[in-house]
Amino acid sequence: MKLINKSHVAKKMPARLAVNTICKGLFFLATLVGLLVLAILFYRIFTQGIGSLNVDFLQNFASRKPEEAGIKAALIGSIWLMVVVAPVSLLLGVGTAIYLEEYARKNWITTFIKVNISNLAGVPSIVFGLLGLTVFVRALALDRSILAAGLTMSLLVLPVIIVAAQEAIRAVPRDLREASFGMGATKWQTILKVVLPAAIPGILTGGILALSRAIGETAPLVVVGIPMFIAFLPQTVMDTFTVLPMQIYNWTSRPQEEFQQVAAAGIIVLLILLIFMNSIAVIIRNKFQKRY
Amino acid sequence: MNMTLTREKESPAIEIDNVGSAALTEKVYETSNLNLWYGENHALKNINLDMHQNEVTAIIGPSGCGKSTYIKTLNRMIELVPDVKTTGQIKYRNRNILDQSYKVEDLRTQVGMVFQKPNPFPKSIYENVVYGPKIHGIKNKKILDEIVEKSLKGAAIWDEVKDRLHENAYGLSGGQQQRLCIARCLAIEPDVILMDEPTSALDPISTLKIEELVQELKKDFSIIIVTHNMQQAARISDRTAFFLNGEVIEYSDTNTIFSNPNDKRTEDYITGRFG
Ligand SMILES: Nc1ncnc2c1ncn2[C@@H]1O[C@H](COP(=O)(O)OP(=O)(O)OP(=O)(O)O)[C@@H](O)[C@H]1O
Ligand SMILES: [Mg+2]
Numbered sequence: 001m002k003l004i005n006k007s008h009v010a011k012k013m014p015a016r017l018a019v020n021t022i023c024k025g026l027f028f029l030a031t032l033v034g035l036l037v038l039a040i041l042f043y044r045i046f047t048q049g050i051g052s053l054n055v056d057f058l059q060n061f062a063s064r065k066p067e068e069a070g071i072k073a074a075l076i077g078s079i080w081l082m083v084v085v086a087p088v089s090l091l092l093g094v095g096t097a098i099y100l101e102e103y104a105r106k107n108w109i110t111t112f113i114k115v116n117i118s119n120l121a122g123v124p125s126i127v128f129g130l131l132g133l134t135v136f137v138r139a140l141a142l143d144r145s146i147l148a149a150g151l152t153m154s155l156l157v158l159p160v161i162i163v164a165a166q167e168a169i170r171a172v173p174r175d176l177r178e179a180s181f182g183m184g185a186t187k188w189q190t191i192l193k194v195v196l197p198a199a200i201p202g203i204l205t206g207g208i209l210a211l212s213r214a215i216g217e218t219a220p221l222v223v224v225g226i227p228m229f230i231a232f233l234p235q236t237v238m239d240t241f242t243v244l245p246m247q248i249y250n251w252t253s254r255p256q257e258e259f260q261q262v263a264a265a266g267i268i269v270l271l272i273l274l275i276f277m278n279s280i281a282v283i284i285r286n287k288f289q290k291r292y
Numbered sequence: 293m294n295m296t297l298t299r300e301k302e303s304p305a306i307e308i309d310n311v312g313s314a315a316l317t318e319k320v321y322e323t324s325n326l327n328l329w330y331g332e333n334h335a336l337k338n339i340n341l342d343m344h345q346n347e348v349t350a351i352i353g354p355s356g357c358g359k360s361t362y363i364k365t366l367n368r369m370i371e372l373v374p375d376v377k378t379t380g381q382i383k384y385r386n387r388n389i390l391d392q393s394y395k396v397e398d399l400r401t402q403v404g405m406v407f408q409k410p411n412p413f414p415k416s417i418y419e420n421v422v423y424g425p426k427i428h429g430i431k432n433k434k435i436l437d438e439i440v441e442k443s444l445k446g447a448a449i450w451d452e453v454k455d456r457l458h459e460n461a462y463g464l465s466g467g468q469q470q471r472l473c474i475a476r477c478l479a480i481e482p483d484v485i486l487m488d489e490p491t492s493a494l495d496p497i498s499t500l501k502i503e504e505l506v507q508e509l510k511k512d513f514s515i516i517i518v519t520h521n522m523q524q525a526a527r528i529s530d531r532t533a534f535f536l537n538g539e540v541i542e543y544s545d546t547n548t549i550f551s552n553p554n555d556k557r558t559e560d561y562i563t564g565r566f567g
Contacts, residue, residue: 184398
């Protein structure tokens, strides 16, 4: 006796196929909404800002006159910030992830720590600003320096990097580790030669997301006390500075219409910087995917 | 760089075998009263087994009887599993490896392992083979080149890959990957090679190649192989151990096990009546 009635199956078929098509359409629509908003945003910013975007804009300091206002200090400041945040957050983040995934015993304490790291990723950025103000600016007397701001930002993005790196490390197949251990490799050799190379694409994806967030954040820096208006370039990490999003915010809050255009030009510069950072990550990632 | 690893016999610990053909070979492994628990699960029960130099020792038995568990204790790979407890002794060349002062890294440079599923690294064929030697600190390019050629020849895969040494190992077929894994294992010039069902993921032709290879390799190495395939055990091994529910039911030379087993349960298993 047959348990499946073929004619019944055949009758259901058109409905199943229809649902399949409808779902495809719905998901496409969802994607379209995002793309559309992005396109409008780009259109608005570029039409507004492209006029102010020129060599002078990149070479001038901020000014009270919109036609003379430039982004030099903020652009260089953002790059300085990255110089601190990228190594600090990546080294600490990947190090923590390696410890938690490879070395730490699996018990309730490590589980507790892991859960809380994920929770930290959801803490409002302003809270990290307060932390930075208390610890770096005041207790460690780093003042409103690039270092103080950079360390604050590193803490802010650290949870994201740790979680991404943990995921990437966990995704490395177990049999690759076994192969390495089986030949007498130490744990560290295995991590260095097998686990990390295989995990690097994933780590970088998380890392670049985190750095993109750091480069666009303002709230923690406002709390730390980074100025919005500055007319000199920092010389060392102990100098004070300003960053692109703060400068942009400063311009958008001014009444003159011209400053809105200057702000739009600033946003374009920020976007270009982001794209540049992303492409570096993609290049590194491809290099590793080719080899591994 | 001599791959023949017949050891200097300082104290000729020669014994007359008490089972089957009287073989005059040195022991590599002596397991006595080994017990192993995964948490509460008593997976190995009072195992006593000796393994001999330049022989192929096969371990057979139904699924879940503890074959992999046992072979993984021989190079302490079992320690990767959390919450494992062992008692008893496993002597490798007269030193107890379960003693924690015996460094696993040290043990595993002597005892190589080939796994059930081919697990090459996602690197070039060349990099796969030199992985072990590099780990052990060999940097000289000429020596590494020689190791690559010798190991790949030893694993009977040289002719197939010699023109593509720098291509990714993932481009090889399953059978080729497994032979590459054997080559990678040979490259560390081990004394013993452990193989856990090395052909279970392979087609008959690749299986045959690996069986022939094992015959060849036993001239230079001692081999311990887990297999589900009874004919395979009969074809390639000198001695066979039959495991059941974590116990060794019978251990003797392969001819005896397959033609004249002592225990009823062994007979039932090899004639396919259970398992
Ligand atoms: N990592 C583990 N944690 C807990 N129990 C395990 C673990 N690995 C194996 N066991 C248990 O130990 C027993 C022996 O398992 P083992 O893998 O050694 O069997 P096997 O003989 O290799 O079987 P197969 O032929 O299917 O590979 C089984 O009861 C199994 O459930
Ligand atoms: Mg097994």
